[in-house]
Amino acid sequence: MLKVENIYVNYGAIKALQDVSFQINEGEIVALIGANGAGKTTILNSISNIVPSVSGKILYKGKEITKTPPHDIVKLGISQVPEGRRVFAKMSVLENLEMGAYTRNDKAEIASDMEKIFQRFPRLLERKKQPAKTLSGGEQQMLAMGRALMCRPKLLLLDEPSMGLAPMLVEQIFQIIQEINKSGTTILLVEQNANMALSIAHRAYVLETGEVVLQGDAKELASNPEVRKAYLGE
Numbered sequence: 001m002l003k004v005e006n007i008y009v010n011y012g013a014i015k016a017l018q019d020v021s022f023q024i025n026e027g028e029i030v031a032l033i034g035a036n037g038a039g040k041t042t043i044l045n046s047i048s049n050i051v052p053s054v055s056g057k058i059l060y061k062g063k064e065i066t067k068t069p070p071h072d073i074v075k076l077g078i079s080q081v082p083e084g085r086r087v088f089a090k091m092s093v094l095e096n097l098e099m100g101a102y103t104r105n106d107k108a109e110i111a112s113d114m115e116k117i118f119q120r121f122p123r124l125l126e127r128k129k130q131p132a133k134t135l136s137g138g139e140q141q142m143l144a145m146g147r148a149l150m151c152r153p154k155l156l157l158l159d160e161p162s163m164g165l166a167p168m169l170v171e172q173i174f175q176i177i178q179e180i181n182k183s184g185t186t187i188l189l190v191e192q193n194a195n196m197a198l199s200i201a202h203r204a205y206v207l208e209t210g211e212v213v214l215q216g217d218a219k220e221l222a223s224n225p226e227v228r229k230a231y232l233g234e
Helices: 040-047 070-076 093-100 107-120 122-126 137-149 167-182 194-200 218-222 225-231
Strands: 002-011 014-024 029-034 055-060 078-081 155-159 186-190 203-208 211-217
Touching (some): 014 055, 014 211, 040 186, 107 137, 194 218
Parallel strands (some): 029 203, 155 186
16 A cells, blocks of 8 residues: 655754665554654655655555655545644634545535544544643544544554553553554554554564664564563563
């Protein structure tokens, strides 16, 4: 579904990604794990073309999207939930969700999708008229995910969904990620909590200083002694 081939990304003199290649098959949850500053967020931002790559290629369903503008990438079916949630603070929950559907004009279908979001996240229905800034961290994460789902993505890019959340909420968010995947959305997951990420992913890639150093089946990586020592705190 998505193929990243030999991409390089620089921030000025800093080499953020160096010769990174990986792929995602339809229906998978693929996790990117690694320490802070390893380049995980940069990968998502380069797929969305928020941060352009210097060289290399990104292919989505066989078509090159390396230079495609970010708003057109959303129209193709790739949606990103940014790190730190980035909800529109002064807008209501409902308005935030409506913003997620800005590329669409099928009103009846948008209304139907809104209902599905409220079924999946009942807390958002209770708070739909509240400004997004009044929500808790967990509720804002649900809102950011709901907003991304409103454009009906085929591929969902999730950046640090568990950041700053209480352990009980982390479990709930990861359960929702699995449900979204089972309902037909392919997921690329960037996550600091490597244990949780590997527990739900099908495959994973390990990043170190902008390079892929390990890849494979998520369960195999979770039992790899090097991975356990470096990322799982053992």
